[in-house]
Amino acid sequence: MLLPTACTAGVGARDAASWFESEPAGLTTAGVPQRSKILAANGDTIATFFYQNRVDVPLGKIAPIVRQAVLAIEDNRFYEHGAIDLQGTLRALGSNLSNGQVTQGGSGITQQYVKNLLLTQADSDAERAEAKEVTPARKIRELRYAVALEKRLSKDEILRRYLNIAYYGDGAYGIEAAARHYFSKHASELDLTEAALLAGVIRYPYAYDPTRHPGDARKRRDTVLDRMAQLGWLDPAKAASAKEQPIKLDVDNVHSGCVSSKAPFFCDYVQREILTNPVFGKTAKDREKLLKRGGLTIRTTLDRRAQKAAQRAVDKHVPPKNSAHKAAAEAMVEPGTGEIKAMVVDRDLGPDKERGKTWINFAADAGHGSSIGMQAGSTFKAFTLAAALDEGLPFGTRLMAPREYTPVGYRNCDGDRVGDPGASLRNAADGEGGKQFSIVTGTQHSVNTFFLALEKKVGLCDTVRMAERLGMKQANGKPLEEYPAFTLGFNPVSPLRLAAAYAAFGARGKYCKPLAIKEIRDVSGHKLKVPGRDCEQAIDEGVADAVSYVLSGVLTKGTARGMGLGRDAAGKTGTVDNFSAAWFAGYTPDLASAVWVGDPRGGYKHPMESLCMDGRCYGAVFGATIPAPIWKQSMLGALSGTPASSFDRPPSHYFSKGSGEDRAKVPDVRGMELGDAVAKLRGAGFKTRVGKPVESRKYDEGTVAGQSPGSAEPGATITLHVSKGGRDEPGGGPGDGDPRPPVPPVTIPPLPGGRQQAPA
Incomplete structure (x- = not known):
């Protein structure tokens, strides 16, 4: 019945059959959009990007009850027939062609997967329109692809791909994203009523969206439960009990982009890096496609502790909606690696016309944030x-x-x-x-x-x-x-x-x-x-x-x-x-x-x-x-919590003209015991050394009789001279040439704490 539609005049039935059975040129199952995520250094998600909110999962991570519910309502003979379920397909095709629009669904799981695949792979409006058009040529193309896929892939793999590509309404693509969105759980954790609800949504995602049309969604869920009982896949009493339960949603909205991120301006920096750097694609379109369709896991340098600390500090001193309309920005970088640990602006990422928001990343250059500096x-x-x-x-x-x-x-x-x-x-x-x-x-x-x-x-x-x-x-x-x-x-x-x-x-x-x-x-x-x-x-x-x-x-x-x-x-x-x-x-x-x-x-x-x-x-x-x-x-x-590191001392030649500090008057310690004098000078920021003892009638033996210089830069060394005493005769004293008895070695008293000052 299909061959006359597929063939043109002069093409024999045998050639047409051969054409239909051959694998189409350019057939690929790649290109299904996956959502990308940006992670902080510790693995926390700080943003997601997607054209379609989808998370691909293996069949083993999809609850068996979900598979049963979908097969019951969409294609209960999926594991029995080949690529084409002739009974269902011919009935639907005849009805749709006679009415000029889709009035019946008779396509099997494989055909529905092909239809979704062609639609998601479309890059232009024309390609999307072609994937949706209601014509015999489009239907035959889908059937031909379905035949080829049944040869290439197992039934389980086709079912897995179908569950991951189908649209479940309200922006959720694929069973895992739908489970997270409607119930805040994984697809492997869905129960009977939840599975039946999502299985029912697939046919008309907008009409059966439970967030917008809960009544219609419940009726559709109950239809799925009845179908499962009719096929003997579910006990009728259990189905009836499940139908008594109301729809219970726990909606978790996942936003694409940086606006809702906890590190919005750092997120925006990363996004611009990918969208502008040729290493991620030859053209801007290629780079955007990679980010929003590629299912990337992007691990970054962001330190969540540093980011939070910087944001708190900036917001405290320059609040986002401050009365003076001022702004503040901060960037943190790790020495020796260049890793950006934090990047904050005291405003939310958003339209500048709204108070407390801006699209401009004041912390970054124009290429990564539109700021002119x-x-x-x-x-x-x-x-x-x-x-x-x-x-x-x-x-x-x-x-x-x-x-x-x-x-x-x-x-x-x-x-x-x-x-x-x-x-x-x-x-x-x-x-x-x-x-x-x-x-x-x-x-x-x-x-x-x-x-x-x-x-x-x-x-x-x-x-x-x-x-x-x-x-x-x-x-x-x-x-x-x-x-x-x-x-x-x-x-x-x-x-x-x-x-x-x-x-x-x-x-x-x-x-x-x-x-x-x-x-x-x-x-x-x-x-x-x-x-x-x-x-x-x-x-x-x-x-x-x-x-x-x-x-x-x-x-x-x-x-x-x-x-x-x-x-x-x-x-x-x-x-x-x-x-x-x-x-x-x-x-x-x-x-x-x-x-x-x-x-x-x-x-x-x-x-x-x-x-x-x-x-x-x-x-x-x-x-x-x-x-x-x-x-x-x-x-x-x-x-906080990071062990303190120290700077290295500069080379000595930088001190050839002193420390560079302003000169200060040196405390006068003459007449003091040596230990006390050393302690006082050190307390004032000077170093000390002990020079040769000197004779002195003015200062008692063992006390400081002289010091030099009288003024110096902080940190400079002050030389101290200890008194040896002097003769009582008039005119006696240091340097008068008179004979003197031998002077015993000077005993230097210990500094506070028991430390001994060693003569230089």
């Missing part, structure tokens, strides 16, 4: 500092820092003079001037004019090259602009790049590009190619150690005093011109972070000069005002 302020001084130390300048190098500085004589990396003559720059925001500073104190106080002078001494190009070696570029992807104010941070950058650069200091000069994806496996468990770790020794270890030594002082004596973590840590504040934005970037050997606070509407138009936010007024906002407390809180939370 923000001026980084004095956090860029770290690159000038690194360039100076890379050229061997010791900590005690001192330069005059005038109250105003007019840049003259700067050259960019092309050798051209830039900013000449430039407008006078002054010490607004973080620092002060009008005197000499060392590399250490100039950094601690963030003195603008000092760093302009240091940049000129080092060379503008060398400073720029240092920043580039540490991965810095503008957030729009363009190279850094080169002008004298480079060290003051006029280039717009992202917190992520800044955090990665500072992470290199914590890793003793090893810079690693930010990395979010550790591994991707496809639906079959095979590993896919992903961008690998990209690290290099950007600066010498000793240079990085010296940077950490200087920046540590920012947290103890400088602009971020009091923001220490109780472990080795270093950082730098940043305040942008006119208080248009504020930053803090800091690190330990284990974790680095950069925090930005500003106004998405435009920092210069809406400065933070007299900021009041949610009932709290700050006045002018510096890097230490809001960003540094965010950094401290988030770092403490992220590092």
